[in-house]
Amino acid sequence: xxxxxxxxxxxxxxxxxxxxxxxxxxxxxxxxxxxxxxxxxxxxxxxxxxxxxxxxxxxxxxxxxxxxxxxxxxxxxxxxxxxxxxxxxxxxxxxxxxxxxxxxxxxxxxxxxxxxxxxxxxxxxxxxxxxxxxxxxxxxxxxxxxxxxxxxxxxxxxxxxxxxxxxxxxxxxxxxxxxxxxxxxxxxxxxxxxxxxxxxxxxxxxxxxxxxxxxxxxxxxxxxxxxxxxxxxxxxxxxxxxxxxxxxxxxxxxxxxxxxxxxxxxxxxxxxxxxxxxxxxxxxxxxxxxxxxxxxxxxxxxxxxxxxxxxxxxxxxxxxxxxxxxxxxxxxxxxxxxxxxxxxxxxxxxxxxxxxxxxxxxxxxxxxxxxxxxxxxxxxxxxxxxxxxxxxxxxxxxxxxxxxxxxxxxxxxxxxxxxxxxxxxxxxxxxxxxxxxxxxxxxxxxxxxxxxxxxxxxxxxxxxxxxxxxxxxxxxxxxxxxxxxxxxxxxxxxxxxxxxxxxxxxxxxxxxxxxxxxxxxxxxxxxxxxxxxxxxxxxxxxxxxxxxxxxxxxxxxxxxxxxxxxxxxxxxxxxxxxxxxxxxxxxxxxxxxxxxxxxxxxxxxxxxxxxxxxxxxxxxxxxxxxxxxxxxxxxxxxxxxxxxxxxxxxxxxxxxxxxxxxxxxxxxxxxxxxxxxxxxxxxxxxxxxxxxxxxxxxxxxxxxxxxxxxxxxxxxxxxxxxxxxxxxxxxxxxxxxxxxxxxxxxxxxxxxxxxxxxxxxxxxxxxxxxxxxxxxxxxxxxxxxxxxxxxxxxxxxxxxxxxxxxxxxxxxxxxxxxxxxxxxxxxxxxxxxxxxxxxxxxxxxxxxxxxxxxxxxxxxxxxxx
Numbered sequence: 066x067x068x069x070x071x072x073x074x075x076x077x078x079x080x081x082x083x084x085x086x087x088x089x090x091x092x093x094x095x096x097x098x099x100x101x102x103x104x105x106x107x108x109x110x111x112x113x114x115x116x117x118x119x120x121x122x123x124x125x126x127x128x129x130x131x132x133x134x135x136x137x138x139x140x141x142x143x144x145x146x147x148x149x150x151x152x153x154x155x156x157x158x159x160x161x162x163x164x165x166x167x168x169x170x171x172x173x174x175x176x177x178x179x180x181x182x183x184x185x186x187x188x189x190x191x192x193x194x195x196x197x198x199x200x201x202x203x204x205x206x207x208x209x210x211x212x213x214x215x216x217x218x219x220x221x222x223x224x225x226x227x228x229x230x231x232x233x234x235x236x237x238x239x240x241x242x243x244x245x246x247x248x249x250x251x252x253x254x255x256x257x258x259x260x261x262x263x264x265x266x267x268x269x270x271x272x273x274x275x276x277x278x279x280x281x282x283x284x285x286x287x288x289x290x291x292x293x294x295x296x297x298x299x300x301x302x303x304x305x306x307x308x309x310x311x312x313x314x315x316x317x318x319x320x321x322x323x324x325x326x327x328x329x330x331x332x333x334x335x336x337x338x339x340x341x342x343x344x345x346x347x348x349x350x351x352x353x354x355x356x357x358x359x360x361x362x363x364x365x366x367x368x369x370x371x372x373x374x375x376x377x378x379x380x381x382x383x384x385x386x387x388x389x390x391x392x393x394x395x396x397x398x399x400x401x402x403x404x405x406x407x408x409x410x411x412x413x414x415x416x417x418x419x420x421x422x423x424x425x426x427x428x429x430x431x432x433x434x435x436x437x438x439x440x441x442x443x444x445x446x447x448x449x450x451x452x453x454x455x456x457x458x459x460x461x462x463x464x465x466x467x468x469x470x471x472x473x474x475x476x477x478x479x480x481x482x483x484x485x486x487x488x489x490x491x492x493x494x495x496x497x498x499x500x501x502x503x504x505x506x507x508x509x510x511x512x513x514x515x516x517x518x519x520x521x522x523x524x525x526x527x528x529x530x531x532x533x534x535x536x537x538x539x540x541x542x543x544x545x546x547x548x549x550x551x552x553x554x555x556x557x558x559x560x561x562x563x564x565x566x567x568x569x570x571x572x573x574x575x576x577x578x579x580x581x582x583x584x585x586x587x588x589x590x591x592x593x594x595x596x597x598x599x600x601x602x603x604x605x606x607x608x609x610x611x612x613x614x615x616x617x618x619x620x621x622x623x624x625x626x627x628x629x630x631x632x633x634x635x636x637x638x639x640x641x642x643x644x645x646x647x648x649x650x651x652x653x654x655x656x657x658x659x660x661x662x663x664x665x666x667x668x669x670x671x672x673x674x675x676x677x678x679x680x681x682x683x684x685x686x687x688x689x690x691x692x693x694x695x696x697x698x699x700x701x702x703x704x705x706x707x708x709x710x711x712x713x714x715x716x717x718x719x720x721x722x723x724x725x726x727x728x729x730x731x732x733x734x735x736x737x738x739x740x741x742x743x744x745x746x747x748x749x750x751x752x753x754x755x756x757x758x759x760x761x762x763x764x765x766x767x768x769x770x771x772x773x774x775x776x777x778x779x780x781x782x783x784x785x786x787x788x789x790x791x792x793x794x795x796x797x798x799x800x801x802x803x804x805x806x807x808x809x810x811x812x813x814x815x816x817x818x819x820x821x822x823x824x825x826x827x828x829x830x831x832x833x834x835x836x837x838x839x840x841x842x843x844x845x846x847x848x849x850x851x852x853x854x855x856x857x858x859x860x861x862x863x864x865x866x867x868x869x870x871x872x873x874x875x876x877x878x879x880x881x882x883x884x885x886x887x888x889x890x891x892x893x894x895x896x897x898x899x900x901x902x903x904x905x906x907x908x909x910x911x912x913x914x915x916x917x918x919x920x921x922x923x924x925x926x927x928x929x930x
Contacts, residue, residue: 076708078672082838086184095189097145099598106142107599108134109578111607112149115175119182121647121654124664125680129644130606131188135834136781139858145599146189147581149196150176154570155233155249158503158540167539168503172199186673187837194584198573204505205526206590212519213629219265226335229257235499256360261498262507266621270295270490273620282640287612294613296491301475303484305383312341314383317405317489322470325459326412326433327385331397333407334359348380359398374399374422386483403493420449433458434467497569502540504567512554512561521555574615575622578602591631605638645689674836675701681787681835704839711843718822719848762804763820770824773797774861777831794831830859875900876927877909893920900926
């Protein structure tokens with residue numbers, strides 16, 4: 066049948082992959098335009114930091130995104146699939162110092178190397194849209210956005226306690242402190258007072274919270290993490306006067322119904338009133354020592370650590386405005402300055418934490434909410450009572466229910482002028498100042514005469530200096546560079562100083578997805594019309610470790626960009642896929658653990674398509690992938706089997722006529738009939754003729770082909786379970802090679818060639834998003850003149866995919882007693898009768914009465930005696 070030589074059957078992946086990579090680059094195959102009339106689809110993976118080498122985590126992440134992009138193109142979408150580089154940051158500084166070079170050179174060299182690596186993976190990016198955040202052409206617009214946010218009051222400066230990493234010599238945002246350590250270097254973080262710039266993300270707290278309900282395409286876990294981080298609470302703010310002073314200690318509580326039970330006050334170690342409370346007192350030094358030790362412990366504490374409740378009396382009292390009670394003020398290690406007011410009224414009778422603290426320091430316990438039908442004696446309490454009930458010992462509110470009293474007490478405080486209803490959030494404003502060199506300079510100027518002044522817009526970008534002052538290393542921070550600091554005031558023209566902090570690198574990654582829509586725009590950060598065409602991102606892909614940091618900041622920036630007039634959307638990412646990690650020897654692959662597998666070695670030995678296939682087949686995308694060298698070898702063998710089969714039958718498959726409809730033999734309630742099925746226009750069948758499925762083998766392969774198309778389509782559309790999609794393609798290929806083995810081992814009853822032709826083409830189209838070079842080559846070898854990725858995804862025929870017969874399991878009292886082969890269209894009543902009359906079932910039933918019969922979707926009959 067075939068004249069193909071043995072050398073033609075060898076899968077030469079190096080030649081094939083090099084050819085198609087050059088072809089796609091030359092033809093600009095994945096360049097897109099807004100002018101395309103097809104429906105848009107924006108697929109995006111979180112862009113990488115240019116560390117120098119891609120790792121298996123990159124391979125998995127970008128392979129997942131590429132499958133989605135290629136699949137959507139075949140489904141007829143105009144797909145935007147860009148790539149760029151999150152290029153600022155501390156690692157480049159450290160690497161530059163280590164290698165005695167400049168961070169810019171180090172970064173751009175790495176970008177060149179990694180770009181080539183990504184090309185070798187056959188990723189279908191529109192490289193004309195490539196961006197690097199360290200390029201002044203990018204951060205120029207980031208600086209403009211900063212100025213516009215400053216004008217709107219969304220960027221401001223304040224002195225505050227910050228998270229200081231001594232190792233990195235920089236400030237960290239709250240979200241960047243993980244278990245008390247720096248998210249980058251894992252060194253302990255310590256508190257420090259410092260002036261810095263902040264973005265007022267809290268102005269958007271309520272919208273950020275409410276709009277989580279719009280994110281139906283996001284994992285529940287991520288939505289919950291963000292909801293908890295924003296942390297909305299509703300309650301009462303109330304002022305307690307400090308005894309013998311005009312100072313006020315304001316508290317926030319979600320339990321105003323318990324306010325008559327306050328027996329002490331807890332304040333955070335960072336509370337600004339502490340200095341006034343302890344100055345000149347006997348307790349001053351003791352309190353200061355306690356505060357220092359507590360702040361250090363807080364930074365080093367892990368979130369799930371069980372914290373011992375500790376405190377110290379300040380020597381001062383405050384007065385409860387509701388009943389005049391004198392309440393001792395304690396500094397307590399469990400109070401957070403970042404939540405509410407940093408002061409908490411303590412009601413030990415109705416809060417377990419306060420109860421434990423009161424017992425430890427021998428403080429009063431006063432029950433004021435009594436669950437109906439019970440009594441509470443303070444001296445006999447073993448734990449706090451947190452249940453609702455009726456108020457006791459609460460003045461005019463005594464006898465009210467908890468729910469009723471909450472609002473009544475808030476109303477009373479409001480009328481009397483010492484309190485009000487209030488909503489607070491756990492979310493704090495985003496501190497963006499960093500004391501490092503390799504970042505976007507903050508475009509502000511300090512003048513002794515005029516104060517803080519923005520850099521004039523026409524002077525943007527404020528470029529990061531690449532030269533250094535005499536005797537400095539290339540990474541010297543800006544506050545050590547006199548030539549950068551000295552400038553003139555834009556208001557008065559006098560001597561002035563530039564801001565020397567650079568922006569948190571998360572600022573760059575908070576809007577890059579919008580810049581991709583018009584990356585070469587020289588007039589504005591974003592072209593509004595182009596952004597309106599492409600945004601929001603339809604599918605975003607990245608690690609769950611970014612659930613709070615990057616994803617929350619990107620949502621915030623999207624709303625800011627909307628309010629600045631650049632965007633008309635509320636949320637940046639319609640759907641989010643958080644892929645699992647790549648695990649080897651029970652741990653995430655990392656250099657420090659010595660368990661890294663270099664993708665370059667795998668690509669050299671097996672080819673990019675094999676590496677992609679393994680990373681997609683080994684586990685569902687949301688689960689961790691356990692590294693298995695045998696799995697890579699198995700993927701390589703599978704591709705070789707397909708290659709040999711197609712090339713071995715190439716001439717027959719090339720010359721086989723195409724079909725528009727087929728005739729099949731069907732059975733309906735035991736009767737056989739010929740049925741003509743029109744095939745859909747899917748790019749596979751474009752011309753003439755008709756065939757009749759002449760044998761059961763024809764029908765079996767034809768049915769399996771359409772079942773596989775259906776299965777793969779649903780696996781991708783519903784949950785991106787590429788592993789089960791690939792498994793289905795493997796099953797189809799096994800069916801093909803069983804029913805139509807290669808020449809030299811043919812069965813007596815040959816299949817109709819067009820049925821084989823249909824199956825082979827389906828395999829190549831279905832597999833092409835996963836292994837694009839491989840399928841593009843075989844598609845070309847079969848004589849197709851248009852590239853495979855310009856074709857159409859195959860459509861399945863629901864009738865052709867139906868089974869003629871089904872296997873129904875029969876149970877008696879839950880135990881399997883028989884299996885029935887029944888026509889697929891057999892009615893449930895007929896299946897029930899067939900089960901009752903089955904010989905094996907009859908032996909079990911004998912004369913016992915049947916209580917009920919349960920039939921499950923033509924899969925199971927359970928007879929209950």
